[in-house]
Amino acid sequence: MDILKAPFLTDMTRVSEQIYAKGWGEANGGNISIRITPKEMLPFEKSLCVGQEVTLPFAMPDLAGDYFLVTGTGVFFRNIASSPLESLGIVHINPNGETYSVVWGYSTGGRPTSELPSHLLSHVARKKASGGQDTVVLHTHTTNLIALSFVLPLDMATVTRELWEMMSECLVLFPDGIGILDWMLPGQLDIGHETARLMEKHHLVLWAHHGIFGAGKNMDQVFGLIETAEKAAEMLLKVMAAGGKQQAISTEQLKALAKTFNVTPQTGVLD
Ligand code: 13P
Ligand code: ZN
Numbered sequence: 001m002d003i004l005k006a007p008f009l010t011d012m013t014r015v016s017e018q019i020y021a022k023g024w025g026e027a028n029g030g031n032i033s034i035r036i037t038p039k040e041m042l043p044f045e046k047s048l049c050v051g052q053e054v055t056l057p058f059a060m061p062d063l064a065g066d067y068f069l070v071t072g073t074g075v076f077f078r079n080i081a082s083s084p085l086e087s088l089g090i091v092h093i094n095p096n097g098e099t100y101s102v103v104w105g106y107s108t109g110g111r112p113t114s115e116l117p118s119h120l121l122s123h124v125a126r127k128k129a130s131g132g133q134d135t136v137v138l139h140t141h142t143t144n145l146i147a148l149s150f151v152l153p154l155d156m157a158t159v160t161r162e163l164w165e166m167m168s169e170c171l172v173l174f175p176d177g178i179g180i181l182d183w184m185l186p187g188q189l190d191i192g193h194e195t196a197r198l199m200e201k202h203h204l205v206l207w208a209h210h211g212i213f214g215a216g217k218n219m220d221q222v223f224g225l226i227e228t229a230e231k232a233a234e235m236l237l238k239v240m241a242a243g244g245k246q247q248a249i250s251t252e253q254l255k256a257l258a259k260t261f262n263v264t265p266q267t268g269v270l271d
Contacts, residue, residue, distance in 0.1 A: 003047040003104065008034045008069050009084060011219040016071075016080035018223065019140055024230075025077030030140035030211065031113035034219070035123055036067040036090070048090070048103040055099050057117060057189050062124045064097035070119065072110035086110065115139055117192030118213065125199040126215045133217045134203075141211040142226060144233035149208040151240065154180050159206065160269045165248045166232035166239075171257055173228050177266035179205040186210060201266070204229055 003009060012032060019025040041048075068091050071080065075087040089105035091112060102111075113119065119137045126134035152159050160177035164170045179198030184191040184207070195213055198205045203225060205213040212229070216222040239245055249257075251270055258265045 001043045003044040004084060006044055008036055008040075009088070012069055012071075012088060013081040013084055015138075015219050015223055016077045020078040022142075022227070022230075024140040024142050024211075026141065028074045028076055030077060030138075031071045031073075031115050031119065032139070033071075033113075033116075033119040033123065033137045034069045035063075035127070035135040036069060038065055038067070041067050048092075050092075051102040053094070053099050053101045056093075056097075056120070059096070059098045060093065060120055060124055061097035062127060063093045063120060064095050065093065066123075067092050067103070068120070068123070070112040070116065072106055072112065073114045075110065075113075114187035115192075117187075117189045118195045119192075121192040121196035122199045122205075122213060122215055125196040126203075129200055130217065134215050136214075136216055136219050136222045138214045138219075138222045138226065139211060140214075140226065142230040142233070144237055145206055145212050145230055146209060147237055148233045149180075149206060151237075154182055154208050156180050156202075156266070157269045160266060162236055163229055163232040164254060164269070165245075166235045168249070168257060169228055170232050171254055171265060172261045172263055173225055174202075174204055175258065175263035175265050176202050177204075177269055178202060178229060181205060181207050183207070183209045 012034060019030060024030060070089055070091060072087055072089055080087040085105055085107045089112060090103050091100040092103045093100050122137045152162060156177055156179055159180055163178065179202040181194055184194065195205050199215060203215050212226055214222045214226045216225060254270055
């Protein structure tokens, strides 16, 4: 079977184009990783070729044996669909969880995104929190969520509540709220650990003055989650620019919404 027709690859190229079209993927901004189980990789094994082995900054036994389709560092999102073999790569976490090998892609000498620590550590957190369901981690430079991080206090409860109030879908789609990180140096292990710590409780983590990390069970779910939060952020900025709220969905109404849609609001947001 042609690996370029594999669902994980078509998902990646399709969503990369949509991210560019949304204006969130300027230049090389953003990166994506998809976890692929050894079983899912079986039909494509003939396309793989074990290459360079790289030592991970520390062992990740929870990911041992897993494959990850990862965008390359410096790759422009608008070019991913037309040149997947150059823009993307698949890494295989070796059985000891201490190293990975590139087994496909990066055909012109590329390497995985500089945000690989944040991606892999988020996968560890979400794999555990979701009982193995979550497979996608998506980082992108969402214009309005970034803008909001300049005007709202950087705490989970405030930002989550403000977004939930913007439209009924928000609480239903992200009842676990949005984790918030103060600005940190990108591409480092530290921001990876902090992101993963928040990913234990949230599917969305806002990197102040930088972008958003989203995780979930498939690409459509994660994209939908991010575009909903981003739309809410856009509306909030418009409301602020128009002089602020005159009325909004009340705490009691948000609680009724959660009850009706059978979701549990993140602790501390409505209390
Ligand atoms: P990469 O090009 O290394 O993926 O970095 C882009 C980015 O968004 C850094 O946060
Ligand atoms: Zn970024």
